[in-house]
Each structure stands twice: as structure tokens, then as C-alpha cells.
Amino acid sequence: MAKKRKTYYEIAIEKGYSRRDFMKLSAMMAAFLGLESSSIGQVAKALETKTRPPVLWLHGQECTCCSESFIRSSHPLVADILLDQISLDYTETLMAPSGHQAEKSLHDTMNAYHGEYILLVEGSVPTKESGVYCCIGGKAFEDVLHEAAEGAKAIIAWGNCASAGCVQAANPNPTGATPIHKLVKGKPVINVQGCPPIAEVMAGVIVHILVFGNMPELDRLGRPKAFYSRRVHDTCYRRPNFDAGLFVQSFDDENAKRGYCLYKVGCKGPVTYNACGVTEWNNGTSFPIKSGHPCIGCSEANFWDNGPFYEHLPNFPGFGIESNADKVGLGLGIATGVGLAAHAVSTNIRKRKLIQEGECEPEENES
């Protein structure tokens, strides 16, 4: 395996880029990350001195939608991530070798870069019946995970499966599907939520770690604040319809054709924290609400058991405050005040619950 790893700067110079080009790249990177211009130097330094960090990607109980989402990334492009930015030494989805040779790749990196590699985990861990519900190379996935986690610098739990158990943890959770942070202790775990997470969010989390050499700030559920601190409802472009009491009553009705709010047909946007409304999906092409389907809340723990999907949230405050445009104009100040208060209430209810839980423990399916 590698003796000496090249830095991004060395690679850039070898590729024929000038120092000036390199600084431009750093500036773009900083802009992409939303940093002040004074941070450009920091970005440049990080890229100059960092080598391609080794990364291992494990697969447990999953459907590979996280891997598929990851390869949809448009900035950076996934080919650039794989060839220039990280050294992805193990992923069952893309790696050339199978079987024993594949396991060799895993162990080579675990040994050569002990304490240095980043561990990415896609999928939950079945804990019932000694782990027989997911075996790789004849080993229980839980054992594979613990072995790899031991020497990891940090762990990223991709998607709802690794963060909260997802569909297989839905009631009655037949296989004891368990998220990573419940099993691995003493290591930082970043929960990149969603089913799957948005491609550019996945790439963005990796870019953050590479460039700044630290963990992004996380919320109480272990999710990066950059992407999970806003409710889909609060960033939804249909929100003015909600505030004005304009709702789709049934799919493809006249109101649907006008793009009104989907709250009454089951939208979970008001209780879902994700970047869909801002970052959008597939390089900003759309997101579920924009294409006419209510948010099903896929970045929240337990969302499978919070259904049915097409039943609207019970007693959600702030519902239908302003029934028509005249009233909006007439009582703008009051109405806006009430709307804000109503949202503050629901947000506080949620926050209170999280605060009561004390630890940074996400809500879990304990069934």
C-alpha cells in the first residue's frame, strides 16, 4: 500500500495547474462552503498539506440507495472525489475485487492507517439472533463494524438506516435493526440523515472534513447543522400557501394544479428537518413537495411508524390562519405575529422533547 501520499497541491501542480489556479480553486471551494473570503488561505493550506485520506465504506442492512445517491453528486463530481480527494479503499458497490481479495483491501487499510481512516457506514445492524440476519464473509455485520470502527478517526452514518434503523427497524423490527451510534461508543459519529441523503449533502459533509480537518457542527441528533437545522416546512416555497390557508384537498385537484400546500394530504414537512427545500435534489432539479408529493419525513427517526403517509398531522398549530387574501392584507401584522407564534410553539415542543432527552441521543424506535 501507499508509503507516501500526495497532497492536493502536488496533484494539482502535476496536473498542470498553476499556483494561481490552485488559489482560485481554493476560493471556489470556500465560496461553495459559504465561508468568508478570509478563509481562502485556510482552505488552500488544507488542500496543500492534506493527502488523500483513506476511507472505508461498509454495507449492512441497506438497499444501496445511499451509494446510489452519493454517485449522483454534481459538486464535487464523484469521479473527482474518488480519483483526487479520497482513497475509497473498500465499498462493496464499486470495488473491483470480490471475496477474499475484497477483504484484503479492507484489512490493508485498517492496518496501514490505524487511527487515520474515515469509516462510512451504510445500513443498520441486526442485533437479534447473534447477527445471523446480515453476514459478510461469514462474519456477523456487527463484528465487522466493531473491528473497522476500532481504528477509525471518525464515522459517518449514511442515511436513515445507519442513523436510525430506517424501514427494517419499523414496527415490529423483526431483525433487531439498530443504528450505528447505539453500538459504537467513544467515536464521533455523524448522522447524515435521509432515505437516502441528498447527494450534494453527502459530498458536502466529506468536503467539510477534508478541507477543515474537523467535524461539522452537529445538532442534538448528531446531524450536521449545515443541512439539518431547518424544517422542510420553513424553507418550502409553498409555505405562503400554508400561511394563507390554501391547500390541496385531493391529488391533482384544481389546487394541486396551482401548487398549493400539501399539508392536508399528509405533508410531514412541518416536523422534518432536512435541506430539501434549499439544496433540492439531483443538482437542484426538484424535491418531493415541488413535484407534488407530500414530504414523508424520511430524514427523521421513526418516520415509517409516524404514518399513514396520507393522513395529515393532527392538531398542527398555525393551520389555516389566513383564509383569504383580503384578510391577509387587513390583518397583516396580527396574522404574521400569530403565524410566527404558532410555529414557535411547535418548534419549542420539539426542542423541549429533545432537551428532555438530555443526551445527544436521537429519537429511536425502541419497539
Add this chain to the structure above:
Amino acid sequence: MEKRIVVDPITRIEGHLRVEIEVKDGKISDAYSSGTMVRGIEIILKGRDPRDAWAFTERVCGVCTTVHALASVRTVEDALGIVIPPNAELIRNLMYCTQMMQDHVVHFYHLHALDWVDVVSALNADPKATSALAQSISKWPKSSVGYFSDIQKRIKKFVDSGQLGIFANGYWGHPAYKLPAEANLMAVAHYLEALEWQKEIVKIHAIFGGKNPHPNYLVGGVPASINLNEVNALNAEKFAYVKKLLDDAKVFIDQVYIPDLMAIAGFYKDWGAIGGGLENYLVYGDLPTNGYNDVSSYKFPRGIILGRDLGTVHEVNTKDPEQIKEYIAHSYYDYKSGNESGLHPWDGETKLNYTGPKPPYEQLNVEDKYSWLKTPRWQGNAMEVGPLSRMLVGYASGHEEFKEVVHWALKTLDVPVEALFSTLGRTAARGLETVLVSNWAQEFFNSLISNIKNGDSRLHTDYMWEPKDWPAEAKGVGMSEAPRGALAHWIVIKDKKIDNYQLVVPSTWNASPRDDKGQMSAYEASLIGTPVADPEQPLELIRTIHSFDPCLACAVHVYDEKGSYVHQIQTF
């Protein structure tokens, strides 16, 4: 001397797959295929709202995302007698075509190509000769000497860094690699291009379904609405976007995927006589052009071929309790009626009962139960499903489009018709149907626009949306042709809730363990007789398994005849 070779995990697939084989005189003499992961989604579905089932089942697979959602909404619609508006059918067809094109291209380049393409050999290619080769087979514009020279430099830098990432420990230099260095370099360039392209085509899913992977579906139609005078709905701008993506996809398939497929296949014609396996092929059909219930209108015709007899297409009825049954003689499940019985999916049971070795284990007990997959049979017969089956049923049904592409491929490669029944045939059939699908997508798009022009913009029906209108009990079947083959869901609805939900997916047909009579399923059967030049590096096994495009995950370990571990040769 017989060697037991275990490959676990088998990589470049979806899911967890393990294959154990025995090798005698340089050929595979016995094979066992095992799914090593289970989640119990059928159990979880019980008691839920049938209209939610599409989202649960969609999460069965994120690679062939959409296919289970489609089968699921059809299942519920079948049970409740819902007929969706024509435009909703067309949008579902467009999403289907999108999935098929993306999935097949990704399979060819990112999951299968490294079985035929030696990445390291590309370092020895002459960029000038590579450019000449590329221009001789296609008018794709990215084919200059400078372009290939840059790609080669990029690979060289990558290899020189000593960090080979996903390419480390590959089977590079294996004698079964036959491509000249220039073809390898061209294929590596297109590997990278395909990686960029695949993220574009799926934007069609985002436009109609809000996101990809796992776009949204809806019982009774599709969730989007059409309003040409509204920015918040499907309007002229959105349709122009879809059209552009479809056009670009067609160009990539015609100018990159197919020329590469034929060029590479030309060096591996011997694989036209390897990996045939079963002789029975099953297709449910898909892409309705006159509503889902008019099977005669399907672009992919429904039918069965037995004993490779292309003269007769047999009928299949998924509602007949005697035709399709699932067996568990070698699967980790219990049936109330006993181990030997088979159950039609409407009466299906999913009771997990692991009886295999306690992990960590080195070998499965293949005499007993050895997989998490059940074993489906059609009238007791093992059936292969997938692109090859679709191509054969389309051909045997006399559909001109199928005959045309099959004849073209056989002529171009100068191989006999028997070459279809092989590892190479499977891989070629996947490419040929991608061409058909890219053409049909244009037709569906044009029909959609023409319907809108004629004043029809409906995308959803409210009929039977409300549970209060449902009968006390209802049963349904929803069928589709997933990229990997025939897919069906069966539902029993009681008191507005799911009473039973069973999925029989393509990889269940192909990758399942033996049945109670000892008959092999498609993976196992296709491996018998496959040559293995070097048991330490079972590249040939991987080729045949990948030709099915498995939808589970797998790994391989090598054992000697006593079951003890054989160390592998380090390739890098």
C-alpha cells in the same frame, strides 16, 4: 481434485451475496448461491395502509429504485379495481424507461466492465491508436488523441500515488483478460463519462417524482400535476427539460454504450458458449401503451419459453394458485404446512428461522438450509428472468423491433443464435433492450405531449382513494419487468389494512437456492461448466454472476477440498 471455493462478499452488486463452488479439472462442477442478509419487510408491512406500501417496498432496493414502487401501486390498484389516467401511465412509463437506461448503463460500466476491462493495462495504451479505435466505432465527439492522453495521465497519477482505492486488489493481469490496451483505455474513459452521465438522466425522476434515488409514487396515478400556465406544476419548461434529458440519453446509449458493448464482446466471443444454465425463461411484460390491463399493448410482451424452444410462447398467470409457488427446502424459513410444501404468494408466509452455522463461519451447510432467499417455481420449473428472457420472449413473440436488434447483434458479432443462451448473451441482451427502451421513451414523451395538446391533463383518479369505499376484503397482483427481470407483488387487504404482502423479485428467481427436488436456480445452474483458470482468482465466476446483475451483496473466500483456507495471491 475438487476445491471448495467461497466468494463472499461478491462485490459490484446490490446486497449481500455469497457463492460457494467446487472446481474439478479447471471447471466449476457444483455451485451454491446464498443471500446472507434479511430485513423482514413483508412482516413489517402487515397491518399498514396499502397506499403506503409503495414507499416501504421501494426501499427493498435503491439501485433499481422505482421498480418496487411501481409494482406496489399496481398491486393495490389491481386489488381495488383502480384504472389510472392515460397520462399517468405515460409518466410511469417515462420513469420506468429512465430507470432502465440508467441502471443498465451503470451495470455495464461500473458493476460489470471491470470483469472484462483491465484498468492497469490501459497504462500501456497508445493514445493515438485509442483515438483511432474510438473513431472507428462511433462518432462520439470525445475521442481525440489529447483526450485519451489526458485520461491516461490521470490514471497514471492515480496508480503512482500508491492509493488504488476501489481498484486495489483487482484481478489485473489475469489470463482471462483479452482486450488490447487501447480498448482498455477507451473503456476506462467511458467508465468515467458514464459516471457523470448517469446522474443526469435520473433528473427525470426528480422532475416527476421529486428525487432520485427513491422518487415518489402514488396509488391512482402519479403525484405531479400538469398546468401549462403555472410555475408550480408540470409546464412547458419542465417538459423541455425531460425531452433534453431523453435526447442526451439516447445519444449516449447509441454512441458510447452500444459501440463499447459490441467492441468488447468481439474479444470475448468464447463467452457465447459459457454460462447458459437454465433453459426456461419467464417474462411478465411491461410498458403498457393502452393501459396496464391490456397486456397485448405491452412493449415488453408477457410469456414463457420452455427448453429454449423459440417456436412457442407459453402463458403465465400470476393469480392461478397452481402456477407460481415459493419453496423453502433450503431457505431459512418455516411454513405451517411443512418444509416440503410450496405456497402461492397470496397464501405466502414469512417466518424467519435461521438454522445455518453460527457466525463466524467458513462454510455453509448446503445439504440443509443455506440462504435467506425463498425458491420460486413456475409449475415446478426453475426459470431465468431478466434482459435475456425479455429479448427471447420478444423475439419469439414475433415483435419486429426485437428481431431487428437481435439479428443485428448476431450479425455484427458473427455468432450463431445459440450464443444468446450464455453469459455473453445476457450482457448483450441488456444493451439491446436499452436501445429499444431509449426509442420507446421518445414515443411515450410524444404521446404525452399530444394528449396534453388534446386537452387531457389528468394525472390521478380519486376512485377508491378513500378507505371507506373499499370492500371488506380484496386481493391483488402487480407485475413489472425490473431491470433484473420479472417482478411481482401480491397483496391481501382486510379491514382497510394489509393482511398479507409478498414479493417475488427477480433475484429471488435467479439467485435462490435449490428447491425440494434438488433443482438448481439460474445462478447455480449457469456456473456449472464455467472454466476457472486460477481458483485463487475466480474472475470467471464473477463474470457469469455479474451477467445477471445481482440485486444482493456477496463475497468469496477460497477453501481447499478439506475446507481449510487457501491463501490468495496478492495482485497489487
